[in-house]
Amino acid sequence: MSDLRILFVHAHPDDESIETGATMAKYAAEGAYVCLVTCTRGEEGEIIPADLRHMSGDELGEYRAGELARACAALGVTDHRYLGGAGRWRDSGMMGTAPNDDPRCFWRADLDEATAELVRIVREVRPQVIVTYDDNGFYGHPDHIQAYRVAWRAFERAGDASYGEDEPWAPSRFYATAIPLSALEAEVGRGPFERVGSVGEFGFGVPDEQVTTCVEGGPHLLAKVAAMRAHATQITVAPPYYALSNDVGVPILDAEYYTLLAGEPGIPGQDGREAGLADPVA
Numbered sequence: 623m624s625d626l627r628i629l630f631v632h633a634h635p636d637d638e639s640i641e642t643g644a645t646m647a648k649y650a651a652e653g654a655y656v657c658l659v660t661c662t663r664g665e666e667g668e669i670i671p672a673d674l675r676h677m678s679g680d681e682l683g684e685y686r687a688g689e690l691a692r693a694c695a696a697l698g699v700t701d702h703r704y705l706g707g708a709g710r711w712r713d714s715g716m717m718g719t720a721p722n723d724d725p726r727c728f729w730r731a732d733l734d735e736a737t738a739e740l741v742r743i744v745r746e747v748r749p750q751v752i753v754t755y756d757d758n759g760f761y762g763h764p765d766h767i768q769a770y771r772v773a774w775r776a777f778e779r780a781g782d783a784s785y786g787e788d789e790p791w792a793p794s795r796f797y798a799t800a801i802p803l804s805a806l807e808a809e810v811g812r813g814p815f816e817r818v819g820s821v822g823e824f825g826f827g828v829p830d831e832q833v834t835t836c837v838e839g840g841p842h843l844l845a846k847v848a849a850m851r852a853h854a855t856q857i858t859v860a861p862p863y864y865a866l867s868n869d870v871g872v873p874i875l876d877a878e879y880y881t882l883l884a885g886e887p888g889i890p891g892q893d894g895r896e897a898g899l900a901d902p903v904a
Contacts, residue, residue: 624649624652624653624654624655626649626654626655626750626751626899627654627655627656627657627747627748627749627750627751628649628654628655628656628657628749628750628751628752628753628899629657629659629743629744629747629749629751629752629753629793630642630646630656630657630658630659630752630753630754631659631661631705631740631752631753631754631769631772631773632658632659632660632661632754632769633660633661633662633728633755633759633763633765633766633768633769634660634661634662634663634664634667634686634713634765635660635663635664635686635687635689635690635693635853635856636664636667636686636689636690636693636850636853636856636857637660637766638658638660638690638693638694638697638699638849639693639697639846639849639850639852639853639857640850640857640864641760641799641878642753642799642878643693643697643839643842643845643846643849643850643878644837644839644840644842644843644845644846644876644877644878645753645837645839645878645899646658646697646698646699647696647697647698647839647842647845647846647849648837648839648841648842648898649899650697650698650699650700651698651842655701655747655749656698656699656701657699657701657702657703657743657747657749658694658699658701658702658703659702659703659704659705659740659743660690660702660703660704660705661704661705661711661728661736661765661768661769661772662683662704662711662712662713662714662727662728662765663682663683663684663686663687663704663708663709663712663713664682664683664686664713664856665679665680665682665683665686665712665713666679666712666713666714666715666716666719666721667682667686667713667855667856667867668856668866668867669682669855669856669867670854670855670856670857670858670866670867671854671855674855679712679713682855683709683712683713685855686853686855686856687708689852689853689854689855689856690702690852690853692849692852693849693850693852693853694849696845696848696849696852697845697846697849698845701747703743705736705739705740705743705772706735706736706739710739711726711727711728711731711736712724712726712727712728713727713728713765714727714728714729714730714763714764714765714768715727715764716763716764717762717763717764722764727764727765728764728765728768728769729764729765729767729768731768731772733771733772733775736768736772737772737775737776737779738786740772740773740775740776741776741779741780741785741786741788742786742788744776744777744780744791744793745780745786745788745789745790745791746788748791749793750793750794750795751793751794751795751796751797751899751900752773752776752777752793752795752796752797753797753798753799753880753899754769754770754773754774754796754797754798754799755767755769755770755798755799756770756798756799756800756828756881756883757770757771760798760799760800760826761825761826762825770798773796774796774883777793777796777884780792780793781793794885794886794900795882795884795885795886795899795900796882796883796884796885797835797880797881797882797883797899798880798881798883799878799879799880800828800832800833800879800880800881801826801827801828801833801875801879802827802828802829802830802832802833802879803821803827803828803829803830804830805827805873805875805877805879806821806824806827806873807821808873809871809872809873812871813860813863813871813873814860814863814871815858815860815863815865815869815870815871816865816868816869816870816871817870817871818870818871823870824870824872828881832881833879833880833881833895834880834881834882834887834895834896835879835880835881835882835887835888835895835896835898835899835900836877836878836879836880836891836893836895836896836897836898837877837878837879837880837898837899838876838877838897838898839875839876839877839878840876840877843874843876846874847859847861847874850864850874859874861874862874879895880899882896882900885900886900887900888900
C-alpha cells in the first residue's frame with residue numbers, strides 16, 4: 623500500500639479519462655489514494671448518439687453522472703466528488719457561447735466560494751499532489767481555465783492556518799496536464815476519423831520543453847480505454863484513436879504527460895523527465 627495521495631481536479635465528466643485515465647488507474651492499482659473532483663456535470667456537452675439527443679441539459683448532466691461512475695469503476699477510483707456537490711455549478715459551454723452568461727455556470731462561479739469548497743476537500747484528503755490544467759485550461763475551455771484558477775488558489779491556501787476552519791494541509795506538488803507537440807505530430811493525417819492536416823489543427827499541445835513529467839500508462843491502457851468507452855455520449859472510441867463530437871481523430875496515447883508548476887521535481891528518467899508523479903514528501 624502506497625502512502626501517496628493524489629487529487630485530480632477536472633472540469634467535466636470524461637476529462638478525467640481522456641487526459642489522466644492511465645495515470646489514475648496506475649496509481650490506484652499501486653495502492654495510492656486517488657481522489658477525483660469534478661467541477662460540473664457537463665450539461666452543455668454535445669451528444670454523439672442520435673438516440674440520446676433528446677435529452678435536456680439537466681437530463682444530460684444526470685446521464686453523464688452515471689457515465690462518470692462507470693468510468694471511475696473502470697479506473698479503480700473509489701473517491702469521486704463534485705465540487706460543492708452535484709449540480710452546484712453548471713457546464714459553461716465553449717468560450718463565447720450563450721451558456722457562459724448563465725449565473726449558475728462554473729465560469730461565473732465566485733472564486734472565493736469555489737476555492738473554499740476545494741480547500742475543504744484538500745484538507746480532508748491531504749494529498750501530496752494536485753493535478754489539473756494549466757492557466758489556458760489545456761485548450762481554452764472556460765471551465766478548464768476556472769478549474770485551474772480554483773485548484774491553484776486551493777493549493778496556495780490549504781496550508782494557511784489563517785484560512786478557513788479545518789486543519790491546514792499543504793500539498794507538495796502541483797501539476798498541469800500536457801501533451802508534447804512531438805507526440806501529436808506523429809499522428810497528423812492518420813487514423814479512422816477525420817484527419818488533421820497539421821498539428822496546430824488539434825487545438826492543444828505544448829512545446830516539448832514545457833513537459834516535465836511522463837507517466838508510462840501502457841499496462842493500464844485497457845482501463846483507460848474502458849473508462850473512455852463509458853462516456854459514450856461524448857466520445858467515440860476506436861483504439862488507438864478516439865473522437866469527440868467534431869469527429870476529429872485524436873490518438874489514445876500509452877503515456878500521459880504533465881508540467882510541474884510548483885514543487886521540487888523528482889528524479890528524471892532516461893528522457894530527462896520525471897518518470898511519474900514525484901514521490902511523496904513526508
